C-alpha cells in the first residue's frame with residue numbers, strides 16, 4: 001500500500017533549536033558542540049535576517065530576503081533512520097562474524113552499541129514491540145501502554161483505540177509537528193496500523209509484503225529524493241525465514257547475511273550523498289527467536305527477549321552503550337528485568353532516541369528514554 005508523498009522536496013531549513021537544559025551544563029557531548037555552534041550560527045543568521053527586515057535590506061534591495069522563521073517552531077536537526085531487523089537474534093551476528101555480516105559489524109563497531117538490549121517485557125512479538133518503538137510506551141494499556149496486544153493485520157484498528165488515548169502521540173507525530181518529513185517502510189501489511197493511527201503525521205508509507213530488497217530500493221530512492229527528518233525501516237526477512245526454517249538454521253543465517261547486504265546498500269546511499277551526511281542510524285530488533293524452533297512467542301526465553309541496539313552517525317562515539325550509560329541503564333546480564341528498578345536498554349527507546357537526536361522534545365506520555373537520558377558519547 002503506497003500513499004502519495006504529500007510534500008515536494010524542500011530545501012533543508014534549519015531553525016535554532018531549543019537545547020535541553022541538561023546539555024547546557026556539565027560535560028558537553030561530542031557532536032553536541034557542533035550542534036551548539038550550528039545553533040549559535042543560526043541564531044546569528046536569524047538576527048541578521050531580522051536586521052535586514054528592520055531596514056538593512058532597504059539599503060540593499062538586491063539582497064535575497066530570508067524567509068521569516070516560524071518563531072516558536074523547533075525544527076529537527078539532521079536526519080534519523082530507524083532500522084528494525086525483525087526477529088534478529090544477536091547470536092546470528094556473533095555466529096556470522098565480521099566476514100559474514102560486515103555492514104552490521106561496522107555499525108556495531110563504529111557506533112554506540114550493545115547486543116544485550118531487551119525487547120518489551122509483556123510480549124516478544126512483532127506488532128506490540130514495534131508499537132513500543134514508535135510510541136516509546138510499554139505494551140499494557142492499563143499502565144499507560146499503547147495496548148497493541150495483537151500481532152496480525154486487523155483492518156480498522158488504531159492505536160488511539162487500543163490505548164484508549166484519543167490523542168496518543170508517536171515519534172512520527174512529534175517530528176511532523178516540528179515541521180520534519182517522515183516516512184515508514186515495512187515488509188508486513190500489519191504495519192498499516194501506523195498509517196491508520198497517524199495518517200497526517202506519516203508523509204509516506206510503503207509496505208511491500210516480504211519484499212525486503214524491493215523495499216530497500218524504494219527507501220534508498222526516498223532518502224535521496226526527499227528531505228525527511230525521520231524514516232522508519234522494517235525488514236522482515238530474518239523473522240520470516242526463522243519461522244519457516246528455524247532460528248539459527250543455515251537458511252536463517254543466510255537471511256541475516258542478505259539483510260546485511262541490504263543495510264550495506266543503505267549505508268552506501270547515505271555516505272555518497274552530502275545531503276545525507278547528517279543521517280544518524282538507530283538499529284534494533286523487535287525480538288529474537290529460539291534456535292532450532294520456528295518460534296519467538298515466549299517472553300521468558302532469553303533468545304526471544306535479547307535484541308541488539310545501536311546508534312551510529314555524526315556525533316555518536318564508538319563504544320559499549322551500557323558503559324556510556326552507567327548512571328541510568330544497567331546491563332541485565334542474562335536476566336529479564338521488569339519495570340521496577342534499574343532498567344536495561346530496550347527496543348522501545350527508538351522513539352525518544354530519535355527525538356533526542358533530532359533536537360526535539362520527547363514523545364508526550366512516553367516511558368522509554370522519556371528524559372532523553374540515554375547517552376551515546378563516552
Ligand SMILES: [Zn+2]
Pocket residue numbers: 087126239240243296
Ligand atoms: Zn515472527
